[in-house]
Amino acid sequence: MKLQHIVMAVLFFSCALVLEFTNHSQDDGIVEAAPSRSVLNAVTGASDPHGTTGIVAIASVRSREDRSGTGAHPLFNTMMLVPPLPSVAPAHADVPPLPNTPPMPFTYIGKQQSAGHWEVYLARGDDTLIVHDQMVINGDYRVDSIAPPNMTLVYLPLKLVQTLDIGDAD
Structure with a gap:
């Protein structure tokens, strides 16, 4: 046996002797606190x-x-310690509605990949447009990205993003 095993055995037996010969009273039950x-x-x-x-x-x-006013956490049924954040706008304040984006004036006709870049064919009324990535269309729309199955357009007057489904890359 190693010296370490001998030391551990001696410690184990000494702990067992201490537990055996110490005074244990039967009053180790539950004690109620008195005010x-x-x-x-x-x-x-x-x-x-x-x-x-x-x-x-x-x-x-x-x-x-x-x-607390916040209730219990639904997952662990514990109290939340942080109070809820106040609302940004008071309850009586009138919040203006978000601006509406005009309906998409383009209709998807087709797409083609040439020289590693996509070109998308769109119809606007009787006009046919061929658009590329980062191209501005009539000062109103900018083609932000062409990544099939979606093309992302930005409506420039309101800087709102719209997407147009152009199908898979097949």
């Missing part, structure tokens, strides 16, 4: 110098939701 005189006096409102009242009163019982 102190200052707590009793504060709760009952009495000022008994001898502490003989022995009356314990519960001030109020509240549910978890009432205590």
